[in-house]
Amino acid sequence: MTQLDDVHTSSDAPKLGRRRDPAKDQQILDAAVEVLAETGFDGMTIDMVASRAGAGKATVYRRWTSKNELVLDAVACMKKGDLDSLAIPDTGTLRGDLVAMIRPPSIHDAERKLKVMAGLASMLSSAPELADAANEAIVEPRARINRMLLNRAIERGEISSDTDIQLISLISPSMVAYRSLILRKPVDREFLITIIDGIILPAVGLGPTAPAPSAPAE
Amino acid sequence: MTQLDDVHTSSDAPKLGRRRDPAKDQQILDAAVEVLAETGFDGMTIDMVASRAGAGKATVYRRWTSKNELVLDAVACMKKGDLDSLAIPDTGTLRGDLVAMIRPPSIHDAERKLKVMAGLASMLSSAPELADAANEAIVEPRARINRMLLNRAIERGEISSDTDIQLISLISPSMVAYRSLILRKPVDREFLITIIDGIILPAVGLGPTAPAPSAPAE
DNA sequence: GCTATCCGGAACTCTGGAGTTTCGTATATG
DNA sequence: CATATACGAAACTCCAGAGTTCCGGATAGC
Known part of the structure; x- marks a missing residue:
């Protein structure tokens, strides 16, 4: 927040005439x-x-x-416009939770944010304040959700407590950003499912060799 | 190549005076x-x-x-400056090959390329030619090497031939780009090893449950 | 040594965007 | 209705960078 009227809140509002x-x-x-x-x-x-x-x-x-x-x-x-943080489902399995996060509004929101990030990319190294703001508004919300889902899976005993949550939570943000920004290919449901089943679940020990507790068929 | 003198090669070089x-x-x-x-x-x-x-x-x-x-x-x-394409080791195992690719010149080269990519990011969507050139010079060389190593692992029977090579080959480029460009954290040897052991190898069925043939201790 | 050519450097024009000022109008308060 | 204020629009200054032109000096071929 760097607006001009941050200091004086509303005490010196005009008593006459039009208001801002x-x-x-x-x-x-x-x-x-x-x-x-x-x-x-x-x-x-x-x-x-x-x-x-x-x-x-x-x-x-x-x-x-x-x-x-x-x-x-x-x-x-x-980041104020983030409604995702509220509607986080609990499907009973990690895979179910991850798949449930794939929704058209969520995908669209992510692509819009990534375009903003692309527009800022060249300035991030020279403007630390901007880089921090961008990270807090664009990167963190998504990673936070993934960390929460992984912690939930640990609590229910679905995956090991040794899981590197920091690393795993960045897999999908990284690959979505790369695909969208650099490869400029669409980020659709199929791609996201492939990441979940082909990378994330194997990495937490829930690969096809150790089938997921619920219904792995999709 | 879009230089002025692309058409006339060397036929009309000056016969007198200084040459370009x-x-x-x-x-x-x-x-x-x-x-x-x-x-x-x-x-x-x-x-x-x-x-x-x-x-x-x-x-x-x-x-x-x-x-x-x-x-x-x-x-x-x-892309002409790529000397990596020549010196690709064959250590006998996928993990050995991947780890052998981690060398200071390789890391430094990758970070430099990523900075260039960041500087171009905002134009990629509006300049398709530039986007294609950037992809060919920065993205593809690295992905090509990964695909080669994975194919080699399939040929030696180390991993399944059903492996999604396209997907797996993009894991480390994606996560390195994300960490460097967006998180602005250093890409060091430790991080790369973590990706290999924590994500790539599990995704191809060579996780810690099925220990790697050689020396997994590092 | 002569000469055609290329060079680096500097001065130039031109364009577009940041930021400012002005002005006629709209509007909430009293 | 009167007034103080904020508004949208447009005209303005200022500046940096793209692209151009010119010139004295260097250099390779004859």
């Missing part, structure tokens, strides 16, 4: 994320963001001091 | 790759490339029509 519209802030941030995903940081202009948000360039600069601050806020606010 | 220096071409291309890795496509200026190559900006434009063409050529020429 808080909803407009979100419209601008959303527009910034859109443009960021489409054109990247360098291709993005303030005019693009403003016009897409139905605002003027001056309005943007009334609320953020610079393009950098706007992008930083826009990325940081992306 | 071919070595300078490579110096400029190398400088372009360096700057690309350090600052990304948008941060890179022709002046940077020229001065680093010990050349003038005019010299660059004498040989390439535009910044885009220069970058395209620079990326395409990266």
Whole structure:
């Protein structure tokens, strides 16, 4: 959060005349994320963001001091839109949980986030703040869910407690990012299932040699 | 290859006076790759490339029509520097081969290529030619080696012929790219060994339950 | 040594985007 | 209705980088 009015909260709001519209802030941030995903940081202009948000360039600069601050806020606010964290199913098996996470909204959300990450990629090494914000908003939510599912599998005794959760939880984010960003191939349900059955489950000792407790047939 | 003098090869070389220096071409291309890795496509200026190559900006434009063409050529020429393709060991086991591929020059080369890829990331979606060149020069060489090692393991009967080579060969490139570009953590020998023993070998049925033929202790 | 050619460097134009200012209008408060 | 404020739009300045031009010096062939 780096908006201009962070310090003075609402104490000095005008007692007369028009008030600043808080909803407009979100419209601008959303527009910034859109443009960021489409054109990247360098291709993005303030005019693009403003016009897409139905605002003027001056309005943007009334609320953020610079393009950098706007992008930083826009990325940081992306994680608010995460509804995945709430709806985590418990199917009784690790494979069931992993497969249940494959849903069209989840896939679409991930691809949009990856486009934003691609647009920021060249700046990550020179802007640590931005890199941290991007990591927190784009990478961590997905990895956090995977870690939770793996911990749940350990608790129910399905997999060994020696499992390298940190490593395993990054398999699907890594391979999805690579396929989408670098190979530019679609990330569909079939691909995700292949990762689960061909890589993740074998890595935690639930490979086809030791069949999964429930229904491995899909 | 998109250089100006692609069509007329050497037939109309000047019979009098100074000749164009071919070595300078490579110096400029190398400088372009360096700057690309350090600052990304948008941060890179022709002046940077020229001065680093010990050349003038005019010299660059004498040989390439535009910044885009220069970058395209620079990326395409990266694959020529691949000496890995020659020195592929045969240790007798898949694990031995994979571990033998872990060498400081190989790691350093991979990180440099990934920085270039990061610098190009935002343009890949809008410049298909560039995306193809980047894929051919950065992604494919590494995946090709992995596919070769896996095929060798199949031939010697070490792993099943049903193995999904396409998928398995992308595990380490994906996880290395993710760790380096997005997590910005170092890619060291320990991490690579963890991937081999914790993910790749289990995925091909050579997990700790079926111990590797040679020495799994490392 | 002569000469055609290429070189590095510097000065140049031109374009586009960051950030600022102005202005007429819309609107909530009183 | 009056007023203070925020608004969208447009015009503005400023600057950096793409691409061009010019020039004195270096160099390979004759």
